[in-house]
Amino acid sequence: MRKFKIPIYILMIFICISIGLWIWFDNVFYLFNFMYIGFLVSLGIFLLIKKYKYSRQVVQFGVGLYMLVYLGLICRENMQIEGFWYYLFMGVFQAAVIHYAVAKIIGPLLFGRGWCGYACWTAAVLDLLPYRMPENPSIKNFPLYGISCFQVLYYL
Numbered sequence: 001m002r003k004f005k006i007p008i009y010i011l012m013i014f015i016c017i018s019i020g021l022w023i024w025f026d027n028v029f030y031l032f033n034f035m036y037i038g039f040l041v042s043l044g045i046f047l048l049i050k051k052y053k054y055s056r057q058v059v060q061f062g063v064g065l066y067m068l069v070y071l072g073l074i075c076r077e078n079m080q081i082e083g084f085w086y087y088l089f090m091g092v093f094q095a096a097v098i099h100y101a102v103a104k105i106i107g108p109l110l111f112g113r114g115w116c117g118y119a120c121w122t123a124a125v126l127d128l129l130p131y132r133m134p135e136n137p138s139i140k141n142f143p144l145y146g147i148s149c150f151q152v153l154y155y156l
Helices: 002-025 028-049 057-075 081-090 095-111 114-119 121-125 148-156
Strands: none
Touching: 002 028, 028 057, 057 121, 081 095
């Protein structure tokens, strides 16, 4: 059970964020958005712990399709970098500002440098390319992810 502490912590953090933003902004979108993403990320980490080969792709396609189809096409949100600056200078807390704050700033601070690569649409497409892993890597003992606060919590 000890090895499943990290997915449980991540899910609990996303649930707290979703409930807090839902109450603060009185918008049910935040409740759905952060619970969905938190569930997918914690499911992916759970599957990674269980040594499921495609755990990362489950998260990447789940989050990527959600952002592309629901946020991009249905809600017509501009999730690109120009949408971030546009909404930020307007003083509006919209999807692009939330995305860049959580996925590009807070996420890597909390979860290490593997965060964006774990839930990034570009990385999902690149992972599908037929490149093999090198048999003799030039860099040995290189950590896959940077140190994060959840790795520190795991060892407590």
